Amino acid sequence: MTDQAPLVLPAATADTPAGSPATTPASPAAAAPLTDVLGVAVIGAGRMGADHVRRLHRTIRGARVAAVADVDAERAKRLADTVPGCAAHSDPEAALSSAGVDAVLIASPGPVHEEQILAALERGLPVLCEKPLTPDTASALRVLRAESALGRRRVQVGFMRRYDAEFRRLKRLLDEGELGRPRLLHCRHRNVTPAPGFTEAMMITDSVAHEVDTVRWLLRQEITAVTVLRPGTGGVDEPQLVLFETDGGAVVDVEIFVNCGFGYQVQCEAVCATGSARIGDGHAMVTHSAGRWGGEIVQDWSARFEDAYDREVREWVEAARRDEVTGPDVWDGYAAAAVCEAGVRAQATGERVPVPLIGRPELYG
């Protein structure tokens, strides 16, 4: 770490732990004093990478962007140039070995996450890896085994909804049990339009992956089977309805609509034994004029979840400065990969597909 002036950070703003369904991360209040500034290498200089570089540079105390890597050398340089003293690399491994790098934030495409996480683990560096951990179960298990061999958590997965104020409020309500046992979750996930090259399978692996994590975290249950229903025939491919069954007997439906055209919406309603609770209806602004009223709908995740990304990265930096890693873990990434793999099969076959999981290793509680 660099030896810049000592910093004392305010306590985390979290009111609900973001750890995996069965575990709670160590309390920041119990941590040792923080004295160093964390040097971060950001891999992937695309949309998320650029947003995280801005966040680390402008919003998060106690961190500096030491290096940026992208296979597109020009893009890496353009982004690195926004931060004084930041090195640019076209080889991610070179960035990991760059001067002043203490930790890695991975924002490259999912299929290359495995090799980049393994390279970081070889160096013992703390990692914040954007979702997905990896795109399939086999590669997720290789990461899980590599981290287990180290005997300590080094990797956090970027399931940022766990840091969103509304989702945290819902989780607190469910944890307190005031409404009784959750029986159903109704979820909606709508995007204005998908990125170029987006495939039908990515509706599950790229988009519904968030609901997979949200459901496991909110309910503290594992998903045991997936079914995907499509409305209509004759080339109508979406919206689709993804159904989850859980090992706690809950049933979940997720509407996934990545081409809805009108806005970015993420909603969740929990129906419990003695009541229900719903989040995600908020509009940025409601106007009233000349016999009309209307609201705004945010257009993408960067607006809807801005605060959640800030809190996620801030808590990751704070933990890494204590040489800890908290938040969604490799088990969560593996479980999400297993559910998504089953989901893609369910989508292709129309069948109900069970989700096989290995036993949860001790490291992951």
Ligand SMILES: NC(=O)C1=CN([C@@H]2O[C@H](COP(=O)(O)OP(=O)(O)OC[C@H]3O[C@@H](n4cnc5c(N)ncnc54)[C@H](O)[C@@H]3O)[C@@H](O)[C@H]2O)C=CC1
């Ligand atoms: N948490 C969230 O809400 C969101 C997460 N994501 C995730 O963030 C990650 C990045 O997504 P975007 O920024 O939207 O993609 P993007 O396509 O905008 O950027 C990816 C960047 O990675 C670079 N790249 C490709 N292969 C590389 C390699 N081997 N090494 C280094 N760089 C490489 C590309 O040149 C590109 O600049 C993905 O895992 C995606 O699923 C994306 C959008 C929202």
Ligand SMILES: O=C1[C@@H](O)[C@H](O)[C@@H](O)[C@H](O)[C@H]1O
């Ligand atoms: O992670 C994300 C994207 O990759 C994905 O494509 C979108 O559907 C999600 O809403 C967004 O949060």
